[in-house]
Amino acid sequence: xRGLRLGFGSTRAAVLAVGLASAAxxxxxxxxxxxPLLYTLPEAGSYELPVIDRVGPHSLLDAEGxxxxxxxxxxxxxxLIAFVYLHCTDARGxxxxxxxxxHADRAIAARPDLRNRVRLVTVSFDPGRDSPxxxxxxxxxxxxxxxxxxxxGASQADIEPVLVDFGQDAVPVMTEQGSNTGLMRHVAKxxxxxxxxxxxxxxxSGFLDHRLLMRDLETLLPGG
Amino acid sequence: xxxxxxxxxxxxxxxxxxxxxxxxxxxxxxxPYLPKLEGQEDYVYIWTLGIEGLGDGSDKVVxxxxxxxxxxxxxxxxxxxxxxRHEAHHAxxxxxxxxxxxxxxxxxxxxxFDIASDPAKPKLVKTIDDFVEKSGGVVGxxxxxxxxxxxxxxxxxxxxxxxxxxxxxxxxxxxxxxRTTWMPDAAPYGYDARVKAELNxxxxxxxxxxxxxxxxxxxxxxxxxxxxxxxxxxxxxxFHARKALQELQVPGAPLEVRWxxxxxxxxxxxxxxxTSKLWGIFRNQDGSFEAVELADVGDPSKTPLxxxxxxxxxxxxxxxxxxxxxxxxxxxxxxxxxxxxxxxxKIGPQVNMVSQSWDGERIYFTxxxxxxxDGSGGDDAQFLKxxxxxxxxxxxxxxxDFRAAKLGRPHIMRFGKIDFGKAARLDAPGxxxxxx
Numbered sequence: 001x002r003g004l005r006l007g008f009g010s011t012r013a014a015v016l017a018v019g020l021a022s023a024a025x026x027x028x029x030x031x032x033x034x035x036p037l038l039y040t041l042p043e044a045g046s047y048e049l050p051v052i053d054r055v056g057p058h059s060l061l062d063a064e065g066x067x068x069x070x071x072x073x074x075x076x077x078x079x080l081i082a083f084v085y086l087h088c089t090d091a092r093g094x095x096x097x098x099x100x101x102x103h104a105d106r107a108i109a110a111r112p113d114l115r116n117r118v119r120l121v122t123v124s125f126d127p128g129r130d131s132p133x134x135x136x137x138x139x140x141x142x143x144x145x146x147x148x149x150x151x152x153g154a155s156q157a158d159i160e161p162v163l164v165d166f167g168q169d170a171v172p173v174m175t176e177q178g179s180n181t182g183l184m185r186h187v188a189k190x191x192x193x194x195x196x197x198x199x200x201x202x203x204x205s206g207f208l209d210h211r212l213l214m215r216d217l218e219t220l221l222p223g224g
Numbered sequence: 225x226x227x228x229x230x231x232x233x234x235x236x237x238x239x240x241x242x243x244x245x246x247x248x249x250x251x252x253x254x255x256p257y258l259p260k261l262e263g264q265e266d267y268v269y270i271w272t273l274g275i276e277g278l279g280d281g282s283d284k285v286v287x288x289x290x291x292x293x294x295x296x297x298x299x300x301x302x303x304x305x306x307x308x309r310h311e312a313h314h315a316x317x318x319x320x321x322x323x324x325x326x327x328x329x330x331x332x333x334x335x336x337f338d339i340a341s342d343p344a345k346p347k348l349v350k351t352i353d354d355f356v357e358k359s360g361g362v363v364g365x366x367x368x369x370x371x372x373x374x375x376x377x378x379x380x381x382x383x384x385x386x387x388x389x390x391x392x393x394x395x396x397x398x399x400x401x402x403r404t405t406w407m408p409d410a411a412p413y414g415y416d417a418r419v420k421a422e423l424n425x426x427x428x429x430x431x432x433x434x435x436x437x438x439x440x441x442x443x444x445x446x447x448x449x450x451x452x453x454x455x456x457x458x459x460x461x462x463f464h465a466r467k468a469l470q471e472l473q474v475p476g477a478p479l480e481v482r483w484x485x486x487x488x489x490x491x492x493x494x495x496x497x498x499t500s501k502l503w504g505i506f507r508n509q510d511g512s513f514e515a516v517e518l519a520d521v522g523d524p525s526k527t528p529l530x531x532x533x534x535x536x537x538x539x540x541x542x543x544x545x546x547x548x549x550x551x552x553x554x555x556x557x558x559x560x561x562x563x564x565x566x567x568x569x570k571i572g573p574q575v576n577m578v579s580q581s582w583d584g585e586r587i588y589f590t591x592x593x594x595x596x597x598d599g600s601g602g603d604d605a606q607f608l609k610x611x612x613x614x615x616x617x618x619x620x621x622x623x624x625d626f627r628a629a630k631l632g633r634p635h636i637m638r639f640g641k642i643d644f645g646k647a648a649r650l651d652a653p654g655x656x657x658x659x660x
Contacts, residue, residue, distance in 0.1 A: 029232055038490075039424040039462075039511065047465035050403050052374055053396045089230065141232050167373055167397050169320040185643075187259055187320055189372055202373035204319070206256055206421025212464060 028143035031102045037211060044218035051198035055191075058162045060123065060151040063136040068151060070123060070162055073195040077117035078220055080104060080213065082190045083168045085126035086134055092205045093188040098122070100190065100203075102142055103210035108217070109145035117221050120148040125163055125170040126184065127153035166191060166199075192216055252537050252580055253482060254638075255370040256421050257319045262582045266291045267301065267343060267640035270608060271315040271326045272632040273595050279630030280305050283312035285326060285337055285346050286631055287640070288608060288624060290586070298610075298622040300629060302345045306335050311438070311595060314636045316368025318375065318397050323349075324638060325375055327365035329594075330438060332356050334365055334377075336399055343642050350399050356383050358401040359393045363434050367416050373397055378417035381433035388433040388453055390414040392466070411471040413455025418481040418492070419463050425513075426463040427492055427505060429478040430455020441597040454498060458505065460513045472515040474503055481505075482535040482542070484560070489539050491560050493518075497531065500524035502544065504560055519563050521553060522546055531593060532577045536584045541566075541615075543578050547593050548601060550575045552618075569618050573603040579637045580613070587611045587618060591626075592633035606633050 058070040073079035082101055088094035101120050108114050122138070124130035135150040142148065153159040163170060166189075173183040190208060192201040201216055268290050274282040282305035289296030310328025317324055322340035327333070332355045337346040355365055364380035377393045389412035394402040407414055413430030420426075431437070432454045436444055444450055454477045460470040476499030483492045490507035502519045521544050522528035528546035535542050535557070542555045542563065552575065554567040577590045589609045592598050598606075606626040611618040626634050 037424075038422055042462050042465035042467065047467065048403075052402055053398065053400070167320070169322065185259065187257075187372075191373075199373065202371075204257055204372040206419075207372070207424075207464070212424075215464075 028141050029102075030143075031099060031106065034103070034209070034211075037209070041211060041215050044215050045222055047219065049192075049200040049216060049220060051194075051200060052202065053167070053199040054197045055165045055193060055199060056197060058165065060153050060158060060162065061132050063132050063139050063150045065132040068149060070121065070151060071193060071197055072119050072121055072149060073193060074117055074119060074147075075195055077119070077195055078200070078217065079119045079121055079193050079195075080190055081121040081123060081166070081193055082188075083123050083125050083163070083166070083170070083186070084188075085124055085170070085184055085186075086130050086138060087126065087182055087184075089183065090188075093186065096205060096208055097188045097190055098138075098142065100208045100210050100213065101148070104213050105142070105144050105146050105148050107210055107214050113223065114217055114221060115146050118147070118217055120144070120146070122148070122150050123159075123162065124150075124152040125159050125168065125186070127156060127159055129182075192220075194220065252485060252582060252584075253480075253534055254317070255319070256419065257370050257372055258317055259321050260582065261321075261639055261641055263641075264291050264293070265581060265586075265639040266294065266642050268579075268588060268608075269315070269324055269337075269339065269346060269638045269640055270590060270634045271312050271636050271638075272626065272634045273312045273592060274305075274309045274632045275595075275606075275627075276309070278627065278632060281309065282307050282632075283310050283328065284632065285315075285324065285335075286626075286634065287344060287346060289344075290588075290610065290639075296344075298624070300624065300631070303631060304337065304346050304348060306333075306348060306351070309595070312633075312635060313594070314366050314368060315638060316375065317370060317638055319370040319372055320397075321640075323397070325368040325377075327368065327377070329364045329366065329380065329434070332363050332365055334399075339640055343640050352395070352399055355393070359391065359404045362391045362393050362404060364390070364437070365393070366414070366431075369417055369419070371419075374402060376417060378414050378428060380414055380431055380437065381435075386434040388413040388430070388436075388455055390433070392417055392428070405466045408459060408468040408471065411455070411457035411459045411468070413457065415455070415477075415479050416481045416494075418483055420483045420490070420492070421463075422487055423490060423507065424463050425507075426461040427481045427483070427494075428459045428461065429474075429481050429494055430457050431477055431479060431497075437594055437596075439596060441594075441600040458494065458515060460505075470512060472505065472513065474515050475499055476501065478503060479531065480533045482533055484539045485535065485537050486539050489560070493533065493535065493542055493557065493560075495521055495530035495533055495544055497529050498527070500528050500530055500546070502530075502542075502555065502563060504563075506561070516561065518561065519555065519565070522549065522551065531575075534578045534580050534587075536580065537582050538584070541584070543580065543587065545571070545575045545578050545589065547574050547576055547597075552578065552589065567617060571609055572607055573601060573605045574598055575609075577634075577636055579639070581639070584615075585613060586621070587613045588637050590634040590637060592635050595633065598633060606631075608634050608637075 084094035311330035315326035367378035415431040476496035
């Protein structure tokens with residue numbers, strides 16, 4: 001078993017990761033400060049976010065086990081939808097997506113012009129292990145300040161059509177002998193979707209930064 | 225709750241070093257948005273031009289086994305023809321590595337192959353035959369660069385005058401048109417487009433239009449007026465906004481662009497085909513960029529014509545192929561402003577494309593540039609040649625004669641792995657997936 005690659009990260013990050021990984025249960029966490037961006041963000045509204053794709057209506061279970069629409073953008077607003085699984089060990093995958101959403105959650109909650117027009121949605125693609133109860137635990141730790149839903153499926157069959165529609169890959173990682181490792185190979189993606197199902201942007205590592213997400217929200221949702 | 229605890233630890237860690245994460249990539253020249261293929265590749269997919277009278281004469285994707293541990297090592301595993309000749313040139317993988325997009329520079333058709341269902345046998349699943357119409361008159365889909373959920377296509381020409389003015393065109397992964405971004409008036413040519421995600425910057429380079437690239441090379445080179453119609457510029461873009469920020473003067477058709485792969489390395493390399501120079505594109509303190517001529521590639525007076533380049537994952541070695549003399553030259557670019565040529569080797573007539581594995585231990589070369597440019601030196605050999613690289617020299621592994629095999633002119637190469645199909649193996653990490 002190989003350890004998490006942290007050689008490219010900061011020592012502080014490595015210490016924190018190891019420290020928290022060994023300390024269960026974990027209380028709610030707050031997002032850590034980010035290093036400054038190496039570029040100037042484009043001005044809101046100075047660029048376009050055309051519809052890339054369209055996704056249809058889907059229903060999954062929320063953290064209370066109640067059926068909820070995946071595409072849950074408020075009327076005239078948008079949703080940020082991230083696909084994750086709780087056993088992810090790839091710092092550049094689900095943890096990065098969750099960290100970015102947590103930053104976005106705080107930033108949106110502080111913006112009266114946005115907070116009622118943006119919904120965050122975290123969807124597990126591993127419903128066999130990520131039950132509503134597990135998602136409830138994740139919600140507790142993420143401690144949302146705004147509108148943030150945590151969804152999963154009753155079974156893998158519930159999730160598959162959603163993954164196909166969004167174009168989200170998630171493949172089990174097997175050993176050479178063919179047994180399941182419990183890990184999944186996937187490209188971590190966050191989807192920015194408008195209330196009509198139009199996908200307006202897709203973010204993966206490299207551009208998965210809430211400061212860029214916020215600029216896109218300001219571009220799509222100008223004014224108050 | 226152990227899994228959740230570990231996840232939360234990583235959430236906190238990810239928030240701290242978001243900006244310093246290295247971009248994922250596979251064979252070092254790919255989009256940073258692809259799942260990484262770090263280990264031994266199983267297949268190389270080669271987009272191949274058909275030759276009239278040779279085999280079925282059609283353009284095709286040829287799949288070659290390249291894993292020494294497999295029985296198909298060194299063999300052609302499959303060949304999928306698309307029917308007809310379209311000036312097959314470049315191809316690229318989608319952001320999930322499930323599809324290979326391959327373009328035709330002549331009629332602007334784009335072919336989408338499913339390589340996930342059976343990685344040994346790509347299957348043609350869609351043909352885009354209205355690219356020119358949809359894009360608003362863009363001709364010659366050249367580069368295929370994966371973005372999250374979509375494909376960025378850098379083109380070469382336009383349907384108005386078939387000259388070099390061109391655009392960047394985006395499609396979603398289903399093959400549906402999204403938008404066209406024309407090159408700026410001051411730098412209208414196109415060729416390559418590469419993104420440095422940490423900087424939100426894209427670099428584009430420039431070649432020439434359909435009227436030139438479809439002509440016989442000797443005829444073209446004898447036409448002084450036509451030879452003026454090559455690009456001499458690169459463009460720095462705000463990638464997220466798709467806004468051109470800066471035009472750089474790089475005389476002589478700067479072609480392939482390679483950003484340094486290490487996160488703290490804020491520079492890129494290119495070579496100019498007609499002037500045979502190695503160039504560096506460096507970020508200034510104020511965030512702007514400068515183009516710096518770094519070195520000759522061979523003897524520029526003999527026009528060796530540098531074509532494809534490949535940078536090692538550690539940003540140390542830059543491989544530069546030159547079409548006219550069939551050579552590869554390796555530069556040590558550890559000091560990017562003072563590259564030193566450390567090795568050269570004759571690969572074979574009209575060598576063009578070069579790709580390397582992520583670990584830098586395997587180097588792949590193919591012949592063929594353009595159907596009407598091949599054979600200009602009198603020898604129209606067509607090959608795939610595979611070498612080992614130990615940091616000092618190339619050692620032959622195997623080669624396939626594409627003429628003898630009645631396949632055609634092999635051009636771009638993309639790596640594949642069986643595990644990127646329906647299931648992954650523990651030793652086949654995905655996007656940074658590091659089992660622990």
